Amino acid sequence: MSKHARVNGKLLQLNKTYNNLKNKQKEKIAHWMVEETEMFYEKTGAFPTDSDEFTIVDNVYARIEAAEIWIPYDEIAIRYSKKRESICRSVRKSEIFNAHLHQQTAMVTMCLVCHNDKVLVVEKIRRKRPVITFPGGDVEPHESFFDAVVRNVFEQTGILIKNPAMQGIFHWQQEGVHHVYLLYRADHFSGSLKNTSAYWISRQELEQKDLSLGMWQMLRVMDTPYFSERFMIVED
Secondary structure, eight states: OOOEEEETTEEEETTOOGGGSOHHHHHHHHHHHHHHHHHHHHHHSSOOOGGGHHHHHHHHHHHHHHTTOOOOHHHHHHHHHHHHHHHHHHHHTSHHHHHHHTTOEEEEEEEEEEETTEEEEEEEEETTEEEEEOSEEEOOTTOOHHHHHHHHHHHHHSOEEESOEEEEEEEEEETTEEEEEEEEEESEEESOOOOTTEEEEEHHHHTTSOBOTTHHHHHHHHHOSSOSEEEEEOOO
16 A cells, blocks of 8 residues: 655655656666766775665665655665675676776785795784785885885894895786785895794695685795796686
8 A cells, every 4th residue: 555745745655666666767776876886986996895885875866866756765775785786797897897907906015935944924814813924015105026025024024035036926806906916035034033923834834724815826936936927816
């Protein structure tokens, strides 16, 4: 049974559903949902998550009101929540995604520091659990890769590496960002550990550890002359 109320001189159906809209109205709203998702992606370089939905729904609903279309807000929120995944898939196939994909690159250096049969590792928290990784970090503006790897290893461990040699790259693309890791190896260093999360570990022990995502592939590039590049496919 329909429920109506007069708001600002207009008689509105309070329990109106999305399916009650005219086809042209549905087409407009569907188009606005795609456009707002594209704009969100262009601005953030990422696709909306559950917590981002209301930002997009607010923008879509503002356009609905401007077009003088009446539909309860909750109906639009429910509709977008149901369609978000398919909308994001369509955006991934668009020119906007491809253009943005090549605009953003995250450059990171990482180093395999060796001492006899041991290697230097750092323990970090990933998704609320501890994992092992090799020391490294982002490249700062106006900084060379060489300077970045020396700085990052020192900041994270207290070890000052000498003459690190670039071994290759490891990279992947995810949510509009091309992640590129410049991989180094250093067999000479000075100083001592000054961070409790960094420690030396034998290669045999390393095999028993829970390494961060992609670490084994990176280790092969840093540790052997047979690989200079590895590319990882990440499912969004």
